[in-house]
């Protein structure tokens with residue numbers, strides 16, 4: 383299986399920029415961590431890919447957070463990604479399974495819901511984070527992210543995200559964003575539209591053995607394109623840790639800590655984003671109460 387990675391490129395005439403990612407392993411990781419159904423894997427997989435692509439627009443630091451709040455049975459879906467190649471996320475109801483849609487695909491649109499909102503927060507690591515909200519277009523993720531880009535950047539974009547799953551697990555996942563820059567003319571638009579119509583499915587191309595550069599040249603056929611970065615590895619990574627869990631316990635009062643120690647025998651916390659469980663034993667809890675002043 384090819385490694386997960388992300389690559390940015392620009393056309394030599396400066397009319398198009400593109401970013402492309404393969405995310406098979408990190409989507410498989412998310413599926414295992416959260417015990418995701420097929421439908422939930424397809425949905426969260428697309429969202430993890432989309433967040434990774436958007437995060438690449440930032441420079442070296444910061445974070446992009448996407449919250450899909452639709453009226454479908456999956457409930458809220460939250461993902462965040464950094465330009466350093468890390469991404470994490472979860473869905474409120476990971477076990478929801480729906481029948482395939484009329485095209486024979488996982489029905490992500492129905493699972494997320496086509497009525498609701500996509501909230502996007504861009505935190506550049508300095509100043510106030512920038513928040514924006516768009517109405518969901520279809521709940522299919524790619525189209526919703528496209529709507530956000532059109533609304534926020536007033537520029538034409540192509541957003542493609544896909545997750546291919548079999549009973550064996552995640553076989554391929556990835557996606558791309560192509561954006562027209564201000565110098566783009568009618569010919570560029572026509573050529574791109576033509577490329578999109580003959581592109582096929584991202585995960586199908588991956589399963590044919592095509593790598594990230596080959597898929598990029600396919601979507602940008604007819605343009606002289608040069609990568610502007612090396613392929614940056616991508617992975618599912620969460621910021622939580624035992625230390626952070628203990629820090630969170632320290633804000634509790636002495637009484638709550640003692641009752642956890644004496645009644646439960648431990649304190650337990652589960653991270654929403656990665657499903658890691660942290661346990662602090664009785665002795666450590668009692669030790670913590672000695673440091674709490676109240």
Ligand SMILES: [Zn+2]
Nearest residue numbers: 620622653656
């Ligand atoms: Zn975590």
